[in-house]
Amino acid sequence: MANRAHTKSHRGRRLVPGPDPRVDTLLGMVMALTSEVSMLRERLDAHESLAASGKVPDQDAVDHYQPTEADESRRKQYRDRLIDKVCRPLVASGQQDG
Amino acid sequence: MTMTRPHPMMPAANHDELAEQKFVLAFKTYVWNNLDPLLVEEARTTARELEQDGTAAPFREVRRQLASKPVYQNWISSMRAGQEMMWQAAADCVDRQQTDLEERAQQAPPLGSLRVDPDFEIPAYLAAADTHMQPGGYESNESDTDVRQGAIYDKAAWLYSLGRQGGELADMRGHVVVQHIMERFPGFAPQRILDLGCTVGCSTVAVASYYPDADFHAIDVGAGVLRYAHARAAHMGAAVHFSQQSAEQTDFDDNSFDLVYSCAVLHETSNQAVKRIFKECHRILRPGGLMVHLEVPVRAEEVDVVGEVRGDYEARYNNEPFWKGIAGFDLDELARDVGFVEVAADFQDAVTVASPDAEPGFGKPNKGGYRSWYMVSGKKQGG
Ligand SMILES: C[S@@+](CC[C@H](N)C(=O)[O-])C[C@H]1O[C@@H](n2cnc3c(N)ncnc32)[C@H](O)[C@@H]1O
Numbered sequence: 001m002a003n004r005a006h007t008k009s010h011r012g013r014r015l016v017p018g019p020d021p022r023v024d025t026l027l028g029m030v031m032a033l034t035s036e037v038s039m040l041r042e043r044l045d046a047h048e049s050l051a052a053s054g055k056v057p058d059q060d061a062v063d064h065y066q067p068t069e070a071d072e073s074r075r076k077q078y079r080d081r082l083i084d085k086v087c088r089p090l091v092a093s094g095q096q097d098g
Numbered sequence: 099m100t101m102t103r104p105h106p107m108m109p110a111a112n113h114d115e116l117a118e119q120k121f122v123l124a125f126k127t128y129v130w131n132n133l134d135p136l137l138v139e140e141a142r143t144t145a146r147e148l149e150q151d152g153t154a155a156p157f158r159e160v161r162r163q164l165a166s167k168p169v170y171q172n173w174i175s176s177m178r179a180g181q182e183m184m185w186q187a188a189a190d191c192v193d194r195q196q197t198d199l200e201e202r203a204q205q206a207p208p209l210g211s212l213r214v215d216p217d218f219e220i221p222a223y224l225a226a227a228d229t230h231m232q233p234g235g236y237e238s239n240e241s242d243t244d245v246r247q248g249a250i251y252d253k254a255a256w257l258y259s260l261g262r263q264g265g266e267l268a269d270m271r272g273h274v275v276v277q278h279i280m281e282r283f284p285g286f287a288p289q290r291i292l293d294l295g296c297t298v299g300c301s302t303v304a305v306a307s308y309y310p311d312a313d314f315h316a317i318d319v320g321a322g323v324l325r326y327a328h329a330r331a332a333h334m335g336a337a338v339h340f341s342q343q344s345a346e347q348t349d350f351d352d353n354s355f356d357l358v359y360s361c362a363v364l365h366e367t368s369n370q371a372v373k374r375i376f377k378e379c380h381r382i383l384r385p386g387g388l389m390v391h392l393e394v395p396v397r398a399e400e401v402d403v404v405g406e407v408r409g410d411y412e413a414r415y416n417n418e419p420f421w422k423g424i425a426g427f428d429l430d431e432l433a434r435d436v437g438f439v440e441v442a443a444d445f446q447d448a449v450t451v452a453s454p455d456a457e458p459g460f461g462k463p464n465k466g467g468y469r470s471w472y473m474v475s476g477k478k479q480g481g
Pocket residue numbers: 221224236271272294295296297298299300301302317318319320343344345346360361362363366367371
């Protein structure tokens with residue numbers, strides 16, 4: 001479903017300036033992968049929450065699990081930490097001298 | 099952002115989709131908070147270095163220098179990656195429930211109507227590139243029940259602006275248009291209204307809520323987004339007649355509307371198209387009728403080097419090619435040229451609900467994106 005032809009339409013997509021356009025490609029791939037890590041982490045969190053309340057964490061229970069406010073504040077910390085960690089080199093390279 | 103729907107057509111997220119959307123939002127926020135300040139500094143420094151005897155270098159010089167700087171390159175890549183992940187996240191959520199959404203569309207109450215035109219030709223300025231990087235642009239339409247493109251747009255609207263354009267209904271622009279009318283033309287009660295470039299009808303439904311008895315029309319170029327818009331409006335109780343037409347040339351009669359407006363449309367057209375749209379507004383308005391356009395709050399005379407860099411990103415990497423063009427366009431002069439009177443163009447403070455008793459918000463300083471909008475309005479002589 002995500003692979004339908006028009007989902008891949010990128011009419012008018014320009015190259016980002018730089019010595020090698022593959023840097024831009026790689027950045028997109030790293031961030032896409034990071035989003036999957038974040039989703040997995042949240043799925044694990046849902047398992048733990050369901051298990052803690054004695055429920056069977058089967059697929060349906062996880063798919064429909066609505067995070068509570070407490071869940072969300074814990075998840076936000078994981079998420080922000082993950083992004084911070086993955087993107088830290090971007091910030092560092094922008095702050096270095098020369 | 100939750101798993102529930104703010105209206106029946108909004109695609110609902112399951113657990114993982116919600117996690118994905120929250121990730122996109124967090125990443126966009128991270129870029130804004132951490133990479134954007136570095137970009138601002140780099141742009142200012144570069145501009146200063148190129149300045150000669152107090153005279154700023156042309157922006158293309160600044161851009162040429164910036165192009166070799168990693169901060170600038172990484173900023174563009176990160177901004178665009180956020181945008182592309184946003185569309186992907188919204189599309190995956192929609193595709194999982196596409197059948198359900200099509201059924202929901204068909205179950206909408208019988209309000210308003212939808213008229214699509216299989217022979218419609220998309221204007222060249224929209225056909226050239228996927229606006230905002232949304233794959234398929236505004237016109238994607240796969241079947242005569244397809245609501246996919248509209249659903250994706252609606253789902254992404256909140257993520258796009260980090261929730262700053264009126265919550266999950268993303269309808270702030272409609273409220274601002276009405277607030278503008280209440281301030282500039284108190285007591286104006288339009289009976290026949292047209293929304294130009296309605297997309298999924300976020301602003302349409304908002305404006306319609308203030309004029310519930312009006313005969314309400316809305317047009318756009320994409321059959322898919324219009325089909326979604328019709329179902330969305332009907333489910334929300336608004337009777338709107340949607341049709342697939344270009345705002346440059348409609349099939350409406352001369353002198354047939356009291357109010358013709360657009361929200362965030364002009365900057366996605368072209369020099370020629372803006373002129374034609376203003377003329378068309380004049381033709382279809384009755385004497386005494388109002389034209390109102392709401393635009394992004396970017397005016398060429400105010401833009402500094404940072405604004406140039408941002409505008410340049412919008413134009414080149416977010417596929418908004420006319421972004422800079424509209425910022426330099428003298429819209430009030432054009433309105434007068436095509437015959438409007440009582441013309442005014444200025445910034446209007448953002449509101450999330452319009453009221454005749456509100457503090458006046460037109461003619462205020464520009465407070466920036468989502469806090470101000472640029473408005474141009476005028477009246478057709480006579481009536
Ligand atoms: C940013 S969206 C507008 C959002 C919408 N008005 C709202 O407030 O929610 C721009 C829309 O303008 C439409 N548009 C651009 N040129 C147009 C034209 N010549 N005729 C009709 N619609 C047009 C695009 O198809 C797109 O749907």
